Amino acid sequence: MNNKVEKEYSDSDIQVLEGLEAVRKRPGMYIGTTSERGLHHLVWEIVDNSVDEALAGYCDDIEVIIEKDNSITVKDDGRGMPTGTNAKTGLSTIETIFTVLHAGGKFGGGGYKVSGGLHGVGASVVNALSDWLEVYVYHNGKVYFQRFEHGGHPVEPLKIIDDCEENRTGTTVKFKPDASIFTETTEFKYEILYERLQEITFLNKGLRIILTDARDASNIKKDEFLYNGGIIEFVRLLNANKTPIHPDIVYFEGAEDDISIEIAMQYNNTYSPSIYSYTNNIKTYEGGTHEDGVKRALTRIINNYAKANKFLKDNDDPLSGEDVREGLTMIISCKHPDPQFEGQTKTKLGNAEVRKIADDVFSKGFERYLLENPTDAKIIVEKCLTAARARVAAKKAREIAHRKGDLDVINFGGKLVDCKEKDPTVSEIFLVEGDSAGGSAIKGRNSMTQAILPLRGKILNVEKARLDRALSNEEIKTIITAFGTGIGDDFNLDKLRYHKIIIMTDADVDGSHIRVLLLTLFYRFFRPIVEAGHVYAAQPPLFCIKHGKTIKYVLNEDERDEYLASLKEGTKYEISRMKGLGEMDAEELNATTMDINTRVLRKITVGDLMAADAAFNKLMGEEVEPRRKFIEDNAVYVQNLDI
Ligand code: 28G
Numbered sequence: 001m002n003n004k005v006e007k008e009y010s011d012s013d014i015q016v017l018e019g020l021e022a023v024r025k026r027p028g029m030y031i032g033t034t035s036e037r038g039l040h041h042l043v044w045e046i047v048d049n050s051v052d053e054a055l056a057g058y059c060d061d062i063e064v065i066i067e068k069d070n071s072i073t074v075k076d077d078g079r080g081m082p083t084g085t086n087a088k089t090g091l092s093t094i095e096t097i098f099t100v101l102h103a104g105g106k107f108g109g110g111g112y113k114v115s116g117g118l119h120g121v122g123a124s125v126v127n128a129l130s131d132w133l134e135v136y137v138y139h140n141g142k143v144y145f146q147r148f149e150h151g152g153h154p155v156e157p158l159k160i161i162d163d164c165e166e167n168r169t170g171t172t173v174k175f176k177p178d179a180s181i182f183t184e185t186t187e188f189k190y191e192i193l194y195e196r197l198q199e200i201t202f203l204n205k206g207l208r209i210i211l212t213d214a215r216d217a218s219n220i221k222k223d224e225f226l227y228n229g230g231i232i233e234f235v236r237l238l239n240a241n242k243t244p245i246h247p248d249i250v251y252f253e254g255a256e257d258d259i260s261i262e263i264a265m266q267y268n269n270t271y272s273p274s275i276y277s278y279t280n281n282i283k284t285y286e287g288g289t290h291e292d293g294v295k296r297a298l299t300r301i302i303n304n305y306a307k308a309n310k311f312l313k314d315n316d317d318p319l320s321g322e323d324v325r326e327g328l329t330m331i332i333s334c335k336h337p338d339p340q341f342e343g344q345t346k347t348k349l350g351n352a353e354v355r356k357i358a359d360d361v362f363s364k365g366f367e368r369y370l371l372e373n374p375t376d377a378k379i380i381v382e383k384c385l386t387a388a389r390a391r392v393a394a395k396k397a398r399e400i401a402h403r404k405g406d407l408d409v410i411n412f413g414g415k416l417v418d419c420k421e422k423d424p425t426v427s428e429i430f431l432v433e434g435d436s437a438g439g440s441a442i443k444g445r446n447s448m449t450q451a452i453l454p455l456r457g458k459i460l461n462v463e464k465a466r467l468d469r470a471l472s473n474e475e476i477k478t479i480i481t482a483f484g485t486g487i488g489d490d491f492n493l494d495k496l497r498y499h500k501i502i503i504m505t506d507a508d509v510d511g512s513h514i515r516v517l518l519l520t521l522f523y524r525f526f527r528p529i530v531e532a533g534h535v536y537a538a539q540p541p542l543f544c545i546k547h548g549k550t551i552k553y554v555l556n557e558d559e560r561d562e563y564l565a566s567l568k569e570g571t572k573y574e575i576s577r578m579k580g581l582g583e584m585d586a587e588e589l590n591a592t593t594m595d596i597n598t599r600v601l602r603k604i605t606v607g608d609l610m611a612a613d614a615a616f617n618k619l620m621g622e623e624v625e626p627r628r629k630f631i632e633d634n635a636v637y638v639q640n641l642d643i
Contacts, residue, residue, distance in 0.1 A: 094144065133147070141166045190213045206228060296359055
């Protein structure tokens with residue numbers, strides 16, 4: 001009997017280490033990627049546990065510190081992790097949480113949990129991917145402590161190392177990511193932490209998070225986030241460089257069973273909606289039942305109000321969903337004890353019961369708001385009516401364009417240099433930044449299969465332009481015509497004329513700008529093309545290495561170093577930094593970025609579009625100049641978008 005117990009013990013011990021080893025072998029499976037994004041994911045895993053403690057109602061202060069050595073400290077003032085023994089593992093609860101896979105993620109016991117998507121894989125994954133990790137728990141007047149090293153191996157069992165004030169409770173976790181796993185970078189970016197921690201505090205009113213960057217002792221950065229207005233203040237920030245058309249930010253909340261819904265909204269004078277929804281603090285990029293419920297109610301309530309108050313006559317067509325969302329900034333936050341995440345990127349809320357709850361909460365509140373605020377109601381309804389008129393006009397314009405030219409490519413200014421091939425599966429179109437790069441691309445292309453569309457200057461910002469104006473923009477018309485799919489109701493993926501659409505822009509600020517604009521255009525008008533995997537980014541190389549008769553192009557510093565290291569000792573070589581696209585001649589451009597045998601393409605994903613869309617509010621002010629300045633000031637941020 002005793003033997004058996006002992007045997008089970010060592011089995012589970014081995015399992016623990018195998019579990020952590022599995023995480024180290026395939027970190028991507030647990031945190032998605034070991035890039036900069038994955039590195040920051042470690043912080044989210046730990047912070048999520050503090051936020052869960054806040055959601056449970058026991059914690060209101062969280063501190064995140066980037067320490068001098070690029071390690072991270074997270075502190076919370078919750079109840080402190082339980083200090084007892086775990087019956088299943090025979091280890092302390094704390095050691096179990098940090099060494100058993102998933103032990104941190106799936107606690108029973110109700111309450112809301114931050115989980116879903118990549119989140120919730122738990123503290124053990126962070127431990128497995130850390131050089132070292134320390135946990136301090138303050139509880140019953142004692143400080144409990146345990147340290148792990150080299151991917152999660154406990155140095156000693158949990159022990160009491162000190163006394164503390166009788167009433168102090170909380171958890172502190174310190175860790176240093178393992179540089180042998182995070183080979184791209186182990187440097188934390190203040191802006192990335194800032195963005196997400198601010199978002200978390202918006203979504204949890206009253207929660208305070210303090211972020212400190214202590215790496216540079218002569219310049220310690222510190223920000224404190226605390227929003228008693230919660231998502232109302234989130235909407236205020238999103239509308240900060242826009243022009244609201246009514247003074248108040250409208251806010252509703254309600255709950256049924258354990259499911260709560262909060263909505264904050266305000267219309268501005270732009271033409272596209274900025275609606276962001278969350279469930280348990282996770283952004284639901286793909287929407288879902290909470291968003292559907294609110295949207296459905298919004299359309300219904302505005303139509304009812306417009307009819308009852310004679311803005312719409314009996315025979316008029318009702319306002320469409322798009323009409324009532326034009327220029328709407330809205331945050332929807334749902335808290336659910338058992339959220340089901342669906343969709344391509346697991347960011348769509350699936351729980352069917354939420355649709356009605358969201359509809360009820362919003363419609364009751366909004367109906368009352370319209371009745372009590374007739375002046376604002378009139379402004380809002382009139383904006384929706386204008387949107388409807390523009391929609392009808394745009395449809396007519398589209399129909400006329402259709403009939404007139406049957407979408408003949410030659411009709412549009414002749415800027416597109418088409419390929420000879422008509423079979424879309426082997427045809428490619430390059431969207432090239434600038435006329436001079438466009439010229440080289442035309443000379444350097446394979447004219448059988450490669451079409452070139454030079455883009456001059458800035459593509460119209462489709463977020464700010466209403467559909468009818470966007471459709472009269474030359475560059476956009478040319479793109480729509482060239483693709484052949486049509487847009488909106490007419491969209492037909494089968495008519496796509498090129499199965500590879502390749503964005504070719506410089507790796508500088510202007511290039512980033514054009515990429516963001518193009519991705520936004522795709523997000524609005526051509527999402528299925530991206531979903532079907534037809535959109536790519538060309539990757540112009542950064543360096544050219546010549547030795548003997550060989551010319552080797554490499555994309556970045558790492559590849560350069562790797563290639564140089566692979567050369568035979570004593571090999572003489574010349575290395576040069578590549579020029580921008582516009583300065584390459586046709587031959588160079590072909591060899592580096594266009595030739596299907598040597599080029600490197602990166603597939604653009606729906607995730608890239610989402611990132612571009614989310615960045616939009618940040619990147620795009622009203623005027624071109626401040627926008628440009630913002631992008632320059634935030635070049636790092638734009639690069640973080642990975643687009
Ligand atoms: C500082 C960085 C990260 C945490 C707690 C508090 C409790 C806890 C954490 O319990 C197992 C789950 C719920 C009972 C819960 C303490 C209940 C009573 C806790 C953190 C068993 C885990 N007392 N604070 N885990 N519970 N903070 N911060 O990790 O059902 S994790």
